[in-house]
Amino acid sequence: MAEKRSNEVDGAFVEEGSVAGGSFVPTVRVPAIPGLFLEEGGARVLGNRCVSCGTPYFPKAAECHNPHCGESRMEDCAFGGKGVVWSYSVADFPPPPPHKFDKPFKPYVIGVIDMDNGLRMVGQMVDPLESVRVGAQVELVVDTLYHEEGKAYTSWKFKLV
Amino acid sequence: MREVSVLGVGVHRFGKTGDDIVGTKSVTELCRHAVQMALKDAGVSWRQIEAVAAASSRFSGGKGWGLNGNDIVEDIGSTGIPVYNLSAGCAAGGNAFNVGYSLVAGGVYDVVLVVGGEVMPKGMIQTSGVEEATDPEFLRQRCVGMPGPSFWATLARRRMFDHGTTEEQYARVTVKARKCSVGNPFARFQKEISVADVLASPYVSNPLRLFEICPVSNGAAAVVICSAAKARQFSGKPVTVASSAVATLDFSDALPRGLAGPVPAGPSFHTEAKSAVLRAFERAGVGPRDVSFTELQDNTCYYELAFPEEWGLCEPGEAQMLLDSGQTTPVGCMPINPSGGFVSFGEATTAMGVWQIAELTWQLRGQAGGRQVPDAKVGLAQSNGLGGNATAAILKR
Numbered sequence: 359m360a361e362k363r364s365n366e367v368d369g370a371f372v373e374e375g376s377v378a379g380g381s382f383v384p385t386v387r388v389p390a391i392p393g394l395f396l397e398e399g400g401a402r403v404l405g406n407r408c409v410s411c412g413t414p415y416f417p418k419a420a421e422c423h424n425p426h427c428g429e430s431r432m433e434d435c436a437f438g439g440k441g442v443v444w445s446y447s448v449a450d451f452p453p454p455p456p457h458k459f460d461k462p463f464k465p466y467v468i469g470v471i472d473m474d475n476g477l478r479m480v481g482q483m484v485d486p487l488e489s490v491r492v493g494a495q496v497e498l499v500v501d502t503l504y505h506e507e508g509k510a511y512t513s514w515k516f517k518l519v
Numbered sequence: 520m521r522e523v524s525v526l527g528v529g530v531h532r533f534g535k536t537g538d539d540i541v542g543t544k545s546v547t548e549l550c551r552h553a554v555q556m557a558l559k560d561a562g563v564s565w566r567q568i569e570a571v572a573a574a575s576s577r578f579s580g581g582k583g584w585g586l587n588g589n590d591i592v593e594d595i596g597s598t599g600i601p602v603y604n605l606s607a608g609c610a611a612g613g614n615a616f617n618v619g620y621s622l623v624a625g626g627v628y629d630v631v632l633v634v635g636g637e638v639m640p641k642g643m644i645q646t647s648g649v650e651e652a653t654d655p656e657f658l659r660q661r662c663v664g665m666p667g668p669s670f671w672a673t674l675a676r677r678r679m680f681d682h683g684t685t686e687e688q689y690a691r692v693t694v695k696a697r698k699c700s701v702g703n704p705f706a707r708f709q710k711e712i713s714v715a716d717v718l719a720s721p722y723v724s725n726p727l728r729l730f731e732i733c734p735v736s737n738g739a740a741a742v743v744i745c746s747a748a749k750a751r752q753f754s755g756k757p758v759t760v761a762s763s764a765v766a767t768l769d770f771s772d773a774l775p776r777g778l779a780g781p782v783p784a785g786p787s788f789h790t791e792a793k794s795a796v797l798r799a800f801e802r803a804g805v806g807p808r809d810v811s812f813t814e815l816q817d818n819t820c821y822y823e824l825a826f827p828e829e830w831g832l833c834e835p836g837e838a839q840m841l842l843d844s845g846q847t848t849p850v851g852c853m854p855i856n857p858s859g860g861f862v863s864f865g866e867a868t869t870a871m872g873v874w875q876i877a878e879l880t881w882q883l884r885g886q887a888g889g890r891q892v893p894d895a896k897v898g899l900a901q902s903n904g905l906g907g908n909a910t911a912a913i914l915k916r
Binding site for chain 2: 392415445448456473514
């Protein structure tokens with residue numbers, strides 16, 4: 359996904375865009391929350407990991423929460439890659455604020471993913487319900503969550519591989 | 520620690536804003552009804568109440584600061600007594616009961632009022648109240664959009680994978696719950712419903728349907744608790760508090776509550792609920808198989824199956840068979856939510872933990888009418904709330 363969005367405009371990325379008055383107007387892609395994930399160079403979320411016991415955290419934890427860990431030693435870490443579906447559900451109705459979505463609302467699958475990097479993560483799935491199964495292989499991607507004032511706001515999501 | 524009794528209980532029937540039950544009543548009016556009923560049941564006058572432990576609401580009353588106990592005192596009589604306003608999300612009622620219980624058990628006061636009441640906004644509960652990138656609940660709702668029903672639905676889906684639970688079995692939990700609610704004068708819904716009705720209701724979050732998820736309700740509950748020694752001075756019919764416990768979730772909890780956590784080595788449990796319930800068992804000196812009946816937080820029918828297994832009331836995967844053979848009804852060997860549960864009441868969030876104590880009290884006194892558990896001796900109540908809060912209480916005859 360990343361290579362198709364390598365066009366950088368003011369530090370943000372562009373997506374499909376639109377044609378207005380005969381000229382191509384790119385849609386600026388901005389993260390729904392800055393500093394939480396990366397798109398360029400492959401989708402990754404920004405967390406940290408305790409170097410002592412290896413426990414991963416996203417978002418970043420101030421200290422290691424593992425009661426069996428001898429010493430909390432936190433190091434920043436970007437997590438991406440693949441995982442398997444632990445479970446999933448569907449947002450059949452629009453969630454209340456602070457969620458934001460494009461209208462009309464389209465139901466989406468929510469995945470709970472056990473990642474190879476050691477994190478159990480939640481995120482929207484880009485795939486339709488019919489294709490999702492417990493145990494299915496997925497990868498982390500960055501995709502559009504909603505549009506506002508001509509910008510596409512993105513988040514991390516999961517895609518079947 | 521002194522022995523503590525529940526001396527009197529009161530509930531305002533649950534309803535929905537604008538209906539014939541609660542109409543346009545404010546949370547103060549709902550609470551006033553519950554408090555006056557509890558005082559009368561206890562044979563205690565307002566002037567004999569030495570302190571108030573109140574559940575703090577973020578939705579109604581409390582002057583917008585969660586000062587719900589102060590609202591009660593202002594409404595019923597400014598006797599200058601201490602007021603404790605307790606916040607624990609949907610577990611606030613159970614938390615208030617625990618604080619009231621601890622104050623009486625510890626000898627600080629003899630007679631304490633515990634109260635919770637709500638007038639809820641319509642629709643799905645907006646879980647995050649702040650828009651700050653440092654708030655994990657805000658991040659989860661903005662970046663994913665996973666309200667309560669979708670959290671429960673992922674657990675229900677996983678159970679279908681682990682134990683082969685069917686959508687029809689989930690529907691039968693609701694059918695059982697609604698059957699219990701028939702004749703319960705405090706339930707919002709008091710009519711039976713069929714499996715076909717449940718399966719015809721739309722998905723709120725697949726695989727969970729509208730009739731399998733508790734709606735929000737308006738309602739209130741109050742209990743008067745008292746040191747067992749002093750209880751004899753009043754006319755109320757006391758029930759013993761065998762234990763009351765509070766817990767929060769721990770590191771081993773691997774349920775998808777935030778954005779991410781470490782993949783667990785073993786199965787995933789609601790660690791806050793399990794800790795609170797196991798502590799309550801330990802302090803009461805009773806085991807899970809000694810419980811005559813349980814009132815647990817069934818925000819969705821999934822919990823009627825999952826929680827009894829997580830707490831050792833039955834074996835993992837066994838609850839749906841007990842359901843199918845009628846053992847979870849009031850006359851079965853493992854009665855779950857004889858009141859009809861949250862699915863029949865709707866959730867008036869902070870009232871729930873207090874209402875459960877009222878329900879346990881009626882059952883243990885043999886005053887539960889058509890939903891009575893025969894020869895009920897020991898009752899377990901459990902509530903959960905946002906932030907990883909849980910409470911449990913065991914009452915006995």
